Amino acid sequence: MSTATERTGLDPVLVEVVGSAFSTIVEEMSETLVKAAYSPNIKERRDCTASLFDAEGQAIAQDEGGSPLHLGSLMGIVASLRQRFSPEQIQPGDVFIGNDPYTGGGSHLPDIVLAAPIFVDGELAAWAATLAHHADFGDRGHAHIFQEAIRIPPVHLVTAGARQDELLQLILLNCQVPEERIADLRAQEAALRVAVTRYTELCARYGRETVQAIGAELLDYTERRTRAAIAEFPDGAYEFSDRFDCPELDDELTLRVRIVVSGDEMLFDFSGNPPQVRASVNVVWTGLYAAVYYTIKTLIDPDIAPNAGLYRPVTIEAPEGSIINCSAPAAVNGRSETCQRIVDLIQGALAPAVPERVTGASNGANTGVHFSGRDAARGREFVYLETIGGGSGARFNKDGLDGVQVHMTNTSNLPVESLETEYPLMVEAYEFIEDSGGTGEHRGGMGIRRRIRVEAPDVHFWLDTSRQKSQPWGVFGGGPGASARCVLSDDARPIDHGYTVLQPGQWASIETAGAGGYGDPGRRDQERIDADLEDGRITEDTARHHRS
Numbered sequence: 001m002s003t004a005t006e007r008t009g010l011d012p013v014l015v016e017v018v019g020s021a022f023s024t025i026v027e028e029m030s031e032t033l034v035k036a037a038y039s040p041n042i043k044e045r046r047d048c049t050a051s052l053f054d055a056e057g058q059a060i061a062q063d064e065g066g067s068p069l070h071l072g073s074l075m076g077i078v079a080s081l082r083q084r085f086s087p088e089q090i091q092p093g094d095v096f097i098g099n100d101p102y103t104g105g106g107s108h109l110p111d112i113v114l115a116a117p118i119f120v121d122g123e124l125a126a127w128a129a130t131l132a133h134h135a136d137f138g139d140r141g142h143a144h145i146f147q148e149a150i151r152i153p154p155v156h157l158v159t160a161g162a163r164q165d166e167l168l169q170l171i172l173l174n175c176q177v178p179e180e181r182i183a184d185l186r187a188q189e190a191a192l193r194v195a196v197t198r199y200t201e202l203c204a205r206y207g208r209e210t211v212q213a214i215g216a217e218l219l220d221y222t223e224r225r226t227r228a229a230i231a232e233f234p235d236g237a238y239e240f241s242d243r244f245d246c247p248e249l250d251d252e253l254t255l256r257v258r259i260v261v262s263g264d265e266m267l268f269d270f271s272g273n274p275p276q277v278r279a280s281v282n283v284v285w286t287g288l289y290a291a292v293y294y295t296i297k298t299l300i301d302p303d304i305a306p307n308a309g310l311y312r313p314v315t316i317e318a319p320e321g322s323i324i325n326c327s328a329p330a331a332v333n334g335r336s337e338t339c340q341r342i343v344d345l346i347q348g349a350l351a352p353a354v355p356e357r358v359t360g361a362s363n364g365a366n367t368g369v370h371f372s373g374r375d376a377a378r379g380r381e382f383v384y385l386e387t388i389g390g391g392s393g394a395r396f397n398k399d400g401l402d403g404v405q406v407h408m409t410n411t412s413n414l415p416v417e418s419l420e421t422e423y424p425l426m427v428e429a430y431e432f433i434e435d436s437g438g439t440g441e442h443r444g445g446m447g448i449r450r451r452i453r454v455e456a457p458d459v460h461f462w463l464d465t466s467r468q469k470s471q472p473w474g475v476f477g478g479g480p481g482a483s484a485r486c487v488l489s490d491d492a493r494p495i496d497h498g499y500t501v502l503q504p505g506q507w508a509s510i511e512t513a514g515a516g517g518y519g520d521p522g523r524r525d526q527e528r529i530d531a532d533l534e535d536g537r538i539t540e541d542t543a544r545h546h547r548s
Contacts, residue, residue, distance in 0.1 A: 060218060144329045269317050
């Protein structure tokens, strides 16, 4: 960074100090949100994130513990606010709220974004934003976005310190569990107050202009590192296609990408993808961009700061009205399923260019289970949402990870004890699925089996997943991982497009996909075969296959 800091006149040590302070601010925001939240999805699963933006809305720091897809929900919020409100309408003490993917508020409706301007010396110096996935809005249709939840364009929730109670009441009236929503929204506001305080303290110590200049320099530095890393890729055009299924679709679709590497820039061409569908798996442009930027970061340099400088050497082209760049009023609730596969597409395309940086296909889904209904014992409505991990793709020098969240999701496991305490549900099985990882010199990760029994009448069960009809592919001779599936108790009604109703004693067993292997299975050594067999990752039949 020395050459650039000499050019800008900034002390390189100070740049590092302030840059670390930015990262600390967003981490503290995130921890405040988690500790203050009420709902299990946030306080236990950490389905939330926090970001800091400069005055123009460019991301300068993001909580790296959050889900990469949440970047998409935050990417357009400040630009939308600056477009919707004049400078005179943005004041100290304001808090804005939004969730609508078509007006800059998010990438699907459960992700509610709160944003606050940060004023220093009377000038708008930066923005802070928090996002939380509000596990509400269960038992909804997904033909179009009007069915999925209340749409909130970016508007004032708090104006110069005064809460807009009428707006808040309107929002809460459209929620199934309003007591959770109000508590979680207050937790998001608390995180914003942390950001305002810490950023103001930083400016008081080093000066507003210096802090802002360092923010700009950090973006330039990230751009330089990104360009240098891209320049190491062989120039050329790389293509890949893959099959995509979900419970909402009758037929499989084919997703595709063409990537052109030219010097220190990359073009991602998504032309030829299917038109948007009457289902929830459409992706708005912010979700597409988040998936591309995440994949670039993981392939070129995982240590690069996740800020807007990463975006500059990258061009993304996608036809409007397609499943990966949809237009209103397409439904988008399950957009993470498609975003996961966008990552797989990019990895598959670039495998010939950078074989030691890619992995076998991971489980290719964000398997979401939704149980909702009336909890008579507790006297309240409930909505239980969880995304269950699966296999992670094998790498050139390591096995894939078992039963983890991959790529665009980064949420934690909801402990069984918390689940059974909060909801009229019982977990009867929670285990890895043996032989679900693809064979290879390095094997793919295993999927998860989670069987949940309901203890209340008329519990509505909804399943989001993918890879039920196809398998996560392996690379360079590695075998495919096992497909996903959902099994219901014998007396349960078969699932129709991902949806059914369960009665007391009935259960749903969700089995997530494994992941693809890496390299020739014949090169897997005897010691690892024995360890896999002992740990239950593979069966005796698979062990014999490896040995032969």
